[in-house]
Amino acid sequence: MSNASPVSVNARAWALLQDMINNAEELKIGVSTGSLGETLIDAGSAVPGSIAAGLQLARICMGGLGTVTLLPDQTLENWPFSVSVASSNPVTSCLASQYAGWSLHHKDENGSFFALGSGPARALARGEKLFEELTYRDESTHAVLVLEAAKPPPAAIVERVARECRVAPENLGIIYAPTQSLAGSVQVVGRVLEVALHKTHELHFPLENVVDGIASAPLPPPHPDFVTAMGRTNDAIIFAGRVHLFVKGSAEEARKLAEQLPASTSRDYGKPFKDIFAAVKGDFYKIDPSLFSPAEVLVTAIETGETFRAGKRDQALLDASFN
Secondary structure: OOOOOOOOHHHHHHHHHHHHHHOHHHHOOEEEEOOOOOEEEEOOOOOOOOHHHHHHHHHHHOOOOOEEEEEEOOOOOOOOEEEEEEEOOHHHHHHHHHOOOEEEEEEEOOEEEEEEEEOOHHHHHOOOHHHHOOOOOOOOOOEEEEEOOOOOOOHHHHHHHHHHHOOOHHHEEEEEOOOOOHHHHHHHHOOHHHHHHHHHHHOOOOHHHEEEEEEEEEOOOOOOOHHHHHHHHHHHHHHHOEEEEEEOOOHHHHHHHHHHOOHHHOOOOOOOHHHHHHHOOOOHHHOOHHHOOOOEEEEEEOOOOEEEEEEOOOHHHHHHHHO
16 A cells, blocks of 8 residues: 555646746746756746746745745835745645755766755655655656756756656656746745744654744845855845744644744854855855744644744845845
8 A cells, every 4th residue: 555645746746847838938937858858947047037937936846735926025125025935734845845955966077066956856756864754755657856056957867866756757857947046036035934844843843743834035136146146045034034833732832933943043143144154165064054044933832822923034134135
């Protein structure tokens, strides 16, 4: 008997991928077929891409189990639009699918390639340590992978992904967009709920007790420099991201989670991410992991009806990053 969930994140994402292909001209994306028959979508490298493409890319990252929209936000004076994310299956959509946890690298005579893979293909490969704790399993004849990259992966990476996902290469879709692009920046900020879920996991809060979640973060202006663009997408979440989690369990556990979640609990909080990145000479592992979290947190204990709040958004630090 199969242990797979009746909901397939890859089947849902494949349908969203086809929708992107059907609207390629409108979304300003490029569609091609790779050397092994895989479908390649350029969402912002050799083509302009678009905010709309980034929203669809974020939905695909979540395996079709989340809504991602662009909404007006009058609470931030200088940055009036936010990416809003919601999921009734937050652990599956965010951690089993959206989280960028698949390290993909290859080096040959033509050069080197490195990217972190995200999206529902991860739920088929299940090669990361995180999947030892996640009960969700997917079975699908198709797989979709998202890469925060400026170029498509080499054939060796495509072959590996298809093999580990147990799908034919022609049933594999790969979407790539650099952080500097419109679509790339939108899909990164669209991880605001996922970032909160990942930190929730790191705090050892029982994932099975997280039953629903909504979040938002301001849409940052893209920048042609990679480090600046990366800094802005991180700062959108760290300085102005908001999340509301709905959890089972005791009110005390909900209160404790709310107090520990905000980015301001990190020792590295207080200056733009670009400056932090420069101070550690580009070594991510020297940055306090607790920094990667939304600025403002609400946690509702659904069994008691109590809501706990912690953290706050910082307009000045956001302006320092975005301007």
